[in-house]
Amino acid sequence: MDALILAAGRGERMQPLTDHTPKPLLEVGGRSLIEHLLLQLSREKIDRVIINTAHLGEQIVQKLGDGQSYGVSIRYSDESDGVLETGGGIVKALNQLRSDPFVVVNGDIWTDYPFQGLPNSINSLAHLILVNNPDHHSQGDFNLNNNRVNLSDANRGGTRFTYSGIGLYSRSLFKDCQQGAFPLAPLLRQAIKDGQVSGEYYSGQWWDIGTPERLRELDRQLRVESNKSSLHHRGHGGHREKDA
Secondary structure, eight states, X not given: OEEEEEOOOOOGGGTTGGGTSOGGGOEETTEEHHHHHHHHHHHTTXXXXXXXXXXXXXXXXXXXXXXXXXXXXXXXXXXXXXXXXXHHHHHHHGGXXXXXXXXEEETTEEEOOOGGGSOSOOSSSEEEEEEOOOGGGTTOSEEEETTEEXXXXXXXXXXXXXXXXXXXXXXXXXXXXXSSOXXXXXXXXXXXXXXXXXXXXXXXXXXXXXXXXXXXXXXXXXXXXHHHHHHHHHHHHHHHHHHO
């Protein structure tokens, strides 16, 4: 299955960090956000990735190359002539995506989601991964009932979840779309109203890196976890030497 990583945005809320560095190349835990995603996708047996680029996109191409060092094959969808927004970016990349459905991942998230668990086929136009609402988005986006995503109003009860920026999309969702800039959200919401979007809830780790503060917080967490893991391995190594 192919994956498309959306990496063309300017990341204005991350300024001044993104004035000279594209948001997906901002680092946490010793690696850039997009490198974490590539390694995660590779571990989950998704080995062909398209990345759309615009703002400082040449830095992404230079850093990642053909993807060989990450265990994936990378191709690029260049939007340097004008950012196409989420929907337009997906439509432009369609001719490079071979699978149907295909995975779409926002380039500014960090997660341990097991991509290998995504279904190989869907009986809907899209399949969304939903997560618990973070503090900065406490109202959530959608309800999930019997694995179907719906738009129930936040004031009418029911558990609402946040769209994780991870989804499985059918080419049929975009069959009437023209080339050019347009957002994905209205297209997706219409499909949800039509009962054509399935979903699943994921309770594992997920971060939306929308501010410099969140970037620093995730960086601290990953470094603490890395240090704990290093100490754990060292401890086990010491026991083995003693036993020998």
